[in-house]
Amino acid sequence: MDQDAPTALDTLVEEARAELENAQRELKELKLMSTQSRAEMDRLTQRNAQITAQLRQMQANLESLPRADIKAAYDAAQDAQQRLFAMRGQVEKLQSDQAGLERLTDFLRRSLTPLETLAAAQAPARGGSAGEGKPMIVRIVEAQESERQKLSRQIHDGPAQALSNFVLQSEIAMRLFEKDQDLARQELANMKTAATSTLQKIRDFIFDLRPMMLDDLGLTPTVKRYVDAFKDKSGIAATLTITGQERRLESVREIMIFRGLQELLSNARNHAQATQVRVSLDSDDSRVRVIVEDNGKGFDVEAAFSGPQRTIGLAGLKERIELLGGALQIDSQPGQGTRVVMDVPVGEPV
Numbered sequence: 001m002d003q004d005a006p007t008a009l010d011t012l013v014e015e016a017r018a019e020l021e022n023a024q025r026e027l028k029e030l031k032l033m034s035t036q037s038r039a040e041m042d043r044l045t046q047r048n049a050q051i052t053a054q055l056r057q058m059q060a061n062l063e064s065l066p067r068a069d070i071k072a073a074y075d076a077a078q079d080a081q082q083r084l085f086a087m088r089g090q091v092e093k094l095q096s097d098q099a100g101l102e103r104l105t106d107f108l109r110r111s112l113t114p115l116e117t118l119a120a121a122q123a124p125a126r127g128g129s130a131g132e133g134k135p136m137i138v139r140i141v142e143a144q145e146s147e148r149q150k151l152s153r154q155i156h157d158g159p160a161q162a163l164s165n166f167v168l169q170s171e172i173a174m175r176l177f178e179k180d181q182d183l184a185r186q187e188l189a190n191m192k193t194a195a196t197s198t199l200q201k202i203r204d205f206i207f208d209l210r211p212m213m214l215d216d217l218g219l220t221p222t223v224k225r226y227v228d229a230f231k232d233k234s235g236i237a238a239t240l241t242i243t244g245q246e247r248r249l250e251s252v253r254e255i256m257i258f259r260g261l262q263e264l265l266s267n268a269r270n271h272a273q274a275t276q277v278r279v280s281l282d283s284d285d286s287r288v289r290v291i292v293e294d295n296g297k298g299f300d301v302e303a304a305f306s307g308p309q310r311t312i313g314l315a316g317l318k319e320r321i322e323l324l325g326g327a328l329q330i331d332s333q334p335g336q337g338t339r340v341v342m343d344v345p346v347g348e349p350v
Contacts, residue, residue: 013115020108027101034094041091044084051077075179083172162198166191204229211258219254219288220246220281223261227279234269237276244283250347256320257290260328260342263317264292272296272338283346287326290342298332 055077058065169191176184206212214222220242231238248254261279268274274296282289304314318328325345332338 013112016108016112016115020105020112023101023105023108027098027105030094030098030101034091034098037087037091037094041084041087044080044087048077048080048084051080072179076183079172079176079179162194162201166195166198169194204233214254214258215251218246218248219257220283222254222258223279223281226258226261227265230265230269230277236269236274238265239278241278241280242282243280245285247283247346249288253288253324253344253347256324257288257342257344260317260321261290261292263313264340264342267313268292268294268296268338272298274337285346287346288344290344291339293337293339295337298334298336298338300334301330301332304330 051073055073058070058073062070169187173184173187173191176187211222211226213225224240224242227238227240230236249257265277265279268277272294274294276295278291278293280289280291282291305318314328314330321328321342321344324347327341327343329341329343330338331340
């Protein structure tokens with residue numbers, strides 16, 4: 001048996017880490033949906049109370065009111081109650097799902113500690129850390145499947161959910177047109193606002209997945225736009241400095257550098273809890289250098305590449321850059337921020 005090959009315990013640890021990351025990400029999204037749904041339920045509760053008060057006023061003058069007005073008022077009250085009932089059910093389901101995910105993340109977090117300790121104790125005897133003995137083709141397939149899983153989840157939680165909501169809103173608007181055209185117009189206006197927001201999210205999603213301007217205009221314009229978008233979305237003060245000569249590289253090198261920048265900015269936002277990020281892009285005849293510095297909480301670099309605290313994202317980035325003949329240098333300590341330098345050779349002329 002290959003002493004460097006990963007054991008079943010290594011595989012279990014990696015799967016548990018990935019599952020914990022997925023659960024934490026889904027929990028964050030679920031909390032946001034729950035907050036939005038509770039706000040909508042409060043709005044519907046208030047609207048239902050207003051309609052109920054209006055009905056009480058009408059009851060005192062039923063004999064003098066047109067039959068059509070009475071029917072429209074009761075139909076509106078029934079519709080409001082139905083929507084409030086449906087929203088309450090959705091909020092209860094979201095709260096239940098959130099509680100389940102919180103239990104799962106807590107269990108995974110508690111389970112990982114002894115598993116990582118045991119795996120670290122076995123690693124020296126095998127002469128290497130988990131994953132290093134895997135054939136290249138296995139690591140490539142695993143990386144592809146991980147990206148496909150992430151893509152599937154993002155589509156399900158984003159565009160697919162939004163389209164489902166549009167169908168529901170359109171059905172509500174169609175029913176309202178026969179009862180209260182003003183409310184129907186308001187529902188359509190809400191639907192238009194939601195559609196505009198969803199369209200922008202889909203455009204951002206496509207840009208993150210594969211920015212077309214990377215193929216059309218190259219690395220430098222794409223990095224400019226991405227850093228600007230990162231600053232707007234995250235609220236982190238991000239600055240970009242570009243020096244040297246702007247040139248096109250082989251597609252694989254441009255993609256690798258851009259994905260590396262995405263990874264580092266994502267780490268600064270999600271893990272480092274940074275409030276400031278400085279990015280610099282410098283090119284010359286022989287290499288492209290990208291430097292990302294943040295004022296976040298920092299980390300133990302040695303632990304990030306070995307042992308139970310091994311970071312899959314950074315380790316994978318280092319391996320990919322080295323495959324192109326480049327180098328990844330990380331300078332960080334707990335409490336002192338992080339500075340990462342990516343050096344990638346320019347390769348063949350384009």
